Amino acid sequence: MNPITRVAVVGGTHGNELTGIYLVKKFEQLPHLIRRSSFESIALLANPKAYELRRRYVDLDLNRCFRPQDLENPHLTSYEALQAKKIYQDLTANQTEQIGLLMDLHSTTANMGMTLILNHQHPFNLHLAAHLAAVYPEVKFYRWAQAEQDSPFLRSIYPLGCAIEVGPVAQGLLDAHLFRQTEALIHTILDYVEAYNRGQLFPTKETLTVYQCVQTIDYPRDGLGTMQAMIHPNLQSRDYEPLYPGDPMFLTFEGETIVYEGESILYPVFINEAAYYEKGIAMCLTHKELVTL
Numbered sequence: 414m415n416p417i418t419r420v421a422v423v424g425g426t427h428g429n430e431l432t433g434i435y436l437v438k439k440f441e442q443l444p445h446l447i448r449r450s451s452f453e454s455i456a457l458l459a460n461p462k463a464y465e466l467r468r469r470y471v472d473l474d475l476n477r478c479f480r481p482q483d484l485e486n487p488h489l490t491s492y493e494a495l496q497a498k499k500i501y502q503d504l505t506a507n508q509t510e511q512i513g514l515l516m517d518l519h520s521t522t523a524n525m526g527m528t529l530i531l532n533h534q535h536p537f538n539l540h541l542a543a544h545l546a547a548v549y550p551e552v553k554f555y556r557w558a559q560a561e562q563d564s565p566f567l568r569s570i571y572p573l574g575c576a577i578e579v580g581p582v583a584q585g586l587l588d589a590h591l592f593r594q595t596e597a598l599i600h601t602i603l604d605y606v607e608a609y610n611r612g613q614l615f616p617t618k619e620t621l622t623v624y625q626c627v628q629t630i631d632y633p634r635d636g637l638g639t640m641q642a643m644i645h646p647n648l649q650s651r652d653y654e655p656l657y658p659g660d661p662m663f664l665t666f667e668g669e670t671i672v673y674e675g676e677s678i679l680y681p682v683f684i685n686e687a688a689y690y691e692k693g694i695a696m697c698l699t700h701k702e703l704v705t706l
């Protein structure tokens with residue numbers, strides 16, 4: 414692979430996730446912090462209007478607007494659809510035969526600690542992840558079930574990179590600890606790219622633990638879509654812990670426990686994520702996999 418020529422640090426894809434927004438504002442004011450000698454660095458606030466309104470989005474979720482067919486569709490004219498096209502054009506301008514890496518900074522109300530969401534199965538991404546796992550043993554690696562060629566996510570603009578998802582933190586709230594952890598992770602990634610461009614390789618382990626999403630679970634609802642139960646208190650904040658058949662999942666408003674009826678041990682994440690109520694997702698069930706590099 415050729416050297417990486419451009420690295421984009423994107424925040425505020427969701428306007429109420431302040432960790433990434435204030436990091437991007439910091440990098441806009443102090444661009445030398447993300448500058449390295451071997452590539453161009455860009456800091457980008459992705460959804461400024463949503464941030465002004467202190468909302469996740471204006472018309473629709475910007476981080477579901479990046480499917481190739483949607484970017485080319487002239488009939489999609491919502492604020493976020495137009496913003497997605499603009500971001501795509503800006504980030505891919507003069508990019509012929511160049512290689513870009515993108516970090517998309519998010520936060521979650523779920524207890525997911527520091528999570529890296531991997532894009533493509535590009536070998537570079539897995540080696541970067543393995544390096545980060547060696548430096549930060551507490552970081553977890555997650556993958557959505559989405560097919561790569563149909564990815565709606567902003568991070569898929571470039572073949573390299575990841576989303577950084579940190580929590581738990583409420584929407585619209587800054588948490589200094591998570592802010593600093595995210596910033597450290599960004600610098601480690603920038604340094605890794607710089608070393609890679611210089612032909613330096615970091616020794617890493619040969620395997621990486623990845624939490625692969627296999628299924629999303631909605632809240633129990635009635636025929637009209639009204640929620641009938643909450644996340645069970647025994648499951649709340651237990652992201653990345655094993656869920657065994659028969660374990661409590663939900664608690665109805667009458668106090669009845671609903672258990673996990675699957676047959677295999679899975680690892681739930683995004684448990685009770687506030688932004689996913691409207692998406693019909695109470696949690697994502699993952700399979701813990703050992704990926705060989």
Ligand SMILES: [Zn+2]
Pocket residue numbers: 426427430518519520
């Ligand atoms: Zn987000």
